[in-house]
Amino acid sequence: MVDYKYAIEIGGANTKIYIRDNGLALCEPTLVAAEPTPQGYKVIGLGQEAKKLMGKTNDSVEVFSPVINGVVKNYEYCIELLTYLFKKVEYRKKKDNVVVLVNCALSREEKQNYLSLFHDVGFREVTLVPTVVCTCLGAGKNISSTKVNMVVNIGGANTDIAVINMNSILKGGTLGIGGRAMDVAISHTIAYNHGIIIGLSSAETLKNEVGSLFVNDTLNMEVTGVDVETKIPKSYIITSSDILPVIEPFFEEIVKAVDVTITSLPPEISTDIINSGVIFAGGVSQIAGLDNFLKRKFRYPFTIADDAENISILGAGKLLEDPALLAKIVENF
Ligand SMILES: Nc1ncnc2c1ncn2[C@@H]1O[C@H](COP(=O)(O)OP(=O)(O)OP(=O)(O)O)[C@@H](O)[C@H]1O
Ligand SMILES: [Mg+2]
Numbered sequence: 001m002v003d004y005k006y007a008i009e010i011g012g013a014n015t016k017i018y019i020r021d022n023g024l025a026l027c028e029p030t031l032v033a034a035e036p037t038p039q040g041y042k043v044i045g046l047g048q049e050a051k052k053l054m055g056k057t058n059d060s061v062e063v064f065s066p067v068i069n070g071v072v073k074n075y076e077y078c079i080e081l082l083t084y085l086f087k088k089v090e091y092r093k094k095k096d097n098v099v100v101l102v103n104c105a106l107s108r109e110e111k112q113n114y115l116s117l118f119h120d121v122g123f124r125e126v127t128l129v130p131t132v133v134c135t136c137l138g139a140g141k142n143i144s145s146t147k148v149n150m151v152v153n154i155g156g157a158n159t160d161i162a163v164i165n166m167n168s169i170l171k172g173g174t175l176g177i178g179g180r181a182m183d184v185a186i187s188h189t190i191a192y193n194h195g196i197i198i199g200l201s202s203a204e205t206l207k208n209e210v211g212s213l214f215v216n217d218t219l220n221m222e223v224t225g226v227d228v229e230t231k232i233p234k235s236y237i238i239t240s241s242d243i244l245p246v247i248e249p250f251f252e253e254i255v256k257a258v259d260v261t262i263t264s265l266p267p268e269i270s271t272d273i274i275n276s277g278v279i280f281a282g283g284v285s286q287i288a289g290l291d292n293f294l295k296r297k298f299r300y301p302f303t304i305a306d307d308a309e310n311i312s313i314l315g316a317g318k319l320l321e322d323p324a325l326l327a328k329i330v331e332n333f
Pocket of ligand 2: 011012153155156282312
């Protein structure tokens, strides 16, 4: 049996690496910063270093993710980013093996692309598993029985909705809603309502620190940007009630999509879900007041996972220690 030491999740926001017997070893933004030179684009920052450059350089520098919606869009930059990150966790080229968490809806060609990518990064054996199955495992669920579980993972780029049993996905789908879309909406609203242009990093900080789904929350934070017209620096105190109307429609849409998914399931399956409760996970499910919001707007029982941002990679960690279960999941994927 192949011995897998590493698991990796290349998320729309963050890339996470787990090392067997060690735990979660790395979490860095899935970002590459590159600048044009006469010889083509040159990488000037990767991961955390690339994120630090966002909005801090001249306009010619581009900071982007080489993986879009779970699909490898820029093979060469992916290799650079992954080699850089795996060197940090001291992988051994041509010796180590890796489990890669991927979107459950990948085509055969996209899967093949992932396999080639990790072989080119230097791994000997590469195996792909669906991220949502790992999310379910991370939440402590038994994924092998006939009993059905449902997970909703609200990440940086997307929201994955999946119904799982017998080591496989009964029904899965992806909504193009995640933390990034909320950050963009927050920055637009602040420009429109308060006349201040802020960067996406500041908008993300506002979402995470001040954003709340409690109706009368009083969290607040001063943000500094530039005046829309004069471009002179300008500060303003943003409160939870400024953020709520911007983010609430996203959560309403997610709830609607989950509801539609459950309604479309045969009764034996939806009954299991109603009995066990829908598991909400992903970084964005850490938003203040989600529990309260779901109690008001979602008609099914639910739980919000602990350590929601890391739950999928932690679930993959369990797989590194259980090769028999890993084999069953791979067989069904
Ligand atoms: N306290 C918080 N409140 C709201 N959002 C948060 C909070 N903490 C982190 N986030 C957001 O969670 C997102 C990252 O979550 P996660 O790591 O699950 O995404 P990902 O796996 O990289 O993306 P995807 O699942 O879409 O591929 C970011 O948008 C981040 O701003
Ligand atoms: Mg994710």
